[in-house]
Amino acid sequence: MALSWFAVLAITTPLGVVAYRNGLALTPQMGWNTWNYFGCNVSESTILSAAQAIVDNGLDKYGYEYVIVDDCWHDSTRDPDTGAPRPDPTRFPNGIKAVADEVHSLGLKFGIYSDAGEYTCGGRYGSLGYEEIDAKTYASWDVDYLKYDNCFNDGQSGIPLVSFNRYANMSRALNATGRPILYSMCNWGQDGPWDWAPTIANSWRISGDIFDTFDRADDRCPCTSAIGCLLSGWHCSVMNVINKMSSLGQKAGPGIGWNDADMLEVGNGGMTKSQYIVHFSFWAILKSPLILGNDVTQMTNETLEIITNDAIIAINQDASGSPASRIWVVNVTGGELQLWAGSLSTGATVIGLLNSSPTDQTIDLKMADVFIDSSAQVKTAKYRLYDLWQRSSSNDTVWGKDIGVVSGEVPGVSLAPQSCLI
Template sequence: MLKQLTSLVCISLVVLNALAHNNGLALTPQMGWDTWNYYGCSISEQTILDAAQGFIKYDLPKYGYNYVVMDDCWQAPARNATTGAPIADPTKFPSGMKALADQIHSMGLKFGIYSSAGMYTCGGHFGSLGYETIDAQTYAEWGADYLKYDNCYNEGQAGTPKLSYDRYANMSFALNATGRPILYSMCNWGEDGPWNFAPTIANSWRISGDIYDNYNRFDERCPCLSMIDCKLAGYHCAMTRIIDFAAPVGQKAGTNHWNDLDMLEVGNGGMTYDEYVTHFSMWSILKSPLILGNNVLNMTNETLEIITNDAIIAVNQDSTGSAAERMWKVPVFSGGDLSSWSGSLVNNTFVIALLNTSPETQYVTVNFTDVFIDQGPSYQTGTYVIYDLWQKDSAGAWGKDIGTYTAAIPDVEIGMHQVRIWKAVPASTNSRRDLAEL
């Protein structure tokens, strides 16, 4: 009998671990919006409802955006004194969290909430360390569909992958035990190399310190030159620095477990149009979750154009789940660098990117020997129909056919802080169908 009971416990633990990340969610990178980048702690019930109305106003669900995530500072001053359950600030959220979630759901959207794997959140409110079970149960009862789980005030329970794994796994198992599908977004800033342990417990994990709305400024508060073995992830990480951080770890992500490059800054005003195009494009081809961080109730035409480029979004949401890889990177004399990226898509098609972080226009030949280094000689000498994903065709659809090329795309002009993104379709299989079908 004891032997049978022991076997049953072992089987249960195996099932629990299997379910911890394989929860049927984030089969492609999640898409939505989060309060933090634009509102910080200045949030309320109305803030969340207004954002949801913005989703409807701009038809964002049509493009795949569906999570409305409430970040830090929603909490009351203290937990329930009797049960220990989390309580929302009654002044900011007078209707309560369940009522708020119900309203979000009634709009056809999903509701996300925030906590920290520490004694306190980054905003100084109560965290979930030691309260994982009651918090997960409460979030499920409220109707949460998403948890962003931060890393502040972690009581020193970090410094090795095992310490971080154990702390974050506690919430993973608690969420799965509720029986409600809740997407688990780990936000431990790349500490202890989450790409090595988080795929078994989370749907996504942050790979770096916090982004800020800047293209390439070096800031000592984001001190690491690489996230591999970084000892202080920090914050105030410029957008292109996070791209560099992401380059080597794309191999660690895939279906329902993604490298998170942090929330998008598109529309917040700190970068130019071309820089925001780069931001959105690179997050997309690197298969980061696309979580908007701007004011979605009132967007400029330029911002809306960028975040609704369905050809770029299709690359992010491609079912192969394969992040683009950097093929080469070379410094430019005037500063910055040029880099080439490529990745596989469905139906034997490919995405190709050229990134110019230098302050001057560059002219580059994109050789297929570099693009198809993993595919071999027949691909490297092949002929492809090339679609420019930031040009519109005669019907107004993103992804203009710019011609057929063999072995290279010659003499590409790429401006200061620009990106060029193409889709390559082998000419022998191209049938002039809509890009979404390829």
């Protein structure tokens, strides 16, 4: 549900900060990345087919603009003469620049991947100690985006300063190229990047790798909080990542940068539609980058419907850049109920009501909770409610279905299993 018409008084003064001065990602970046679906099976055709599909499906109109090749694009060695990175000549017979040109010609932007270590996670050569030559080479290929991973980093982590220095080296190198390159840090939340990444990057991962599951606990992703997590791991579920976000929204904002909840799994088949809606909705209200991770050349209508919900995307791309905060959590059998709320630049408030349990749940939604930081006047005012996912009804608006005007509370809100209302 989204609240409108009755504007919430802005409590915080908009900040003038441009912490990382490349001027990019004033709202969370959107795009597509090869990893979640293709893993190491990347090539010129993988990328160009995806770029074409993005345009053909009109995804670019919704804001998905970066086409990013993740790990394994590399030749087996660097150029022996210059030390520069080189693409795999079989997979990229025309080089990377040719791919970037083609992507640009479709009106999209092109991103690449490397690692702040000796090797990438997939075992290719990393950029540690090669920041300058690598940044220059990417710029010469007209790259617009760098995802920068964390494997095999020679112990250069453990306290913020050590991690900062390692990632700042690439930041400086990118800036020195003169080309604006969005810098997407992927250090899995180690050493609390939300505290130190804003001066060097546009976004920073806050968790180990996502897996296409809704709420499965997995020993391979042992932390339940992002704070102080010492083994980020992988196979993290959507609910694991949402819960890790619960204290971090305060650290993000326009010109500061974004908490990255990892790339989307929507369309990869491991979750139900309702679970994917939770996934996409919360990534949006948390102001995470929205980077598709499915095969965009083969999408079901269901997948398309989810990733093109323009109300949800509008919230993610709202100029206020203010991530929703979690108001409360209640444990129920097999899961949790959670209430989140966030403010928009229009004065509207976005509400996320989440049921992660496998059974129906009913709750009374109190405006005093939604506007918990606000005055009594705000808490008791009248609001018009919209349901952002019920979009086919006759009274459909830009915000979805108009639920009517409410005041005080919305009694008996029904939540299907593993679903959310936004």
